[in-house]
Each structure stands twice: as structure tokens, then as C-alpha cells.
Amino acid sequence: MRWRKDLTSNRTTIERLYFVTSLPPGSASGTQIAAWIRGHWKIENQLHHVRDTTFAEDASTIRTGGLPRVMAGLRNLAISVCRQDNRANIAAATRHHARHPSRPLAALGWT
Secondary structure, X not given: OEEEEEOOOOEEEEEOOOOOOOOOOOOOOHHHHHHHHXXXXXXXXXXXXXXXXXXXXXXXXXXXXXXXXXXXXXXHHHHHHHHHOOOOOHHHHHHHHHHOOHHHHHHOOOO
């Protein structure tokens, strides 16, 4: 269950969540399943949210053939280069690298 408090109305709501799994009953504890769910959201927050906000992926008009997958791969590559360069703010790192084309190569050790 999730408890949420709306700070404007001071109203608390309870949300009950249900998850579907292919595991047989008793093969995993509630703690293990909760850890897997948190792991999923960690990936969502680290990768997909960055792609949506920094690269405006949801607003992309590329929709035909394999191009959406290619662009997603290029965005993932850009994010990975920034993270390998120990950058926490991907948007700032992208702007930093865009100013000088040799910077991404230097981050990869290719200079």
C-alpha cells in the first residue's frame, strides 16, 4: 500500500497496488519481490526518465522502420558516455560535450 498526502488539501489517500508475476506461490518472499520492483523503478528513473526529459524522447516524431530503436540506442550511448565521465546531471553534461566535439571522445579515452 502507498500512503499519499496532498499538501494543498491536507487529504491522505491510500493506494493499494497489485503486481503480477509468473513465480509459483512461495518461491520468493515479499522482501525479494519488493526489491525487484524497486530495481525496476531504479532503471526507469535512471534511464527512461532521462531520455524523456533531457532528449524529449516522447515528443520525437521518428516513428517508421527501425529508426526509433536506433535513436533510442544513440540516446543510451550519450547517457552512458556522460555517466562514464562521472556526470550526475546528464542535461548539463550533454551541453558540456556538445560545445566541443572532442569531449565525448576524451570521456571514452579515445583521444
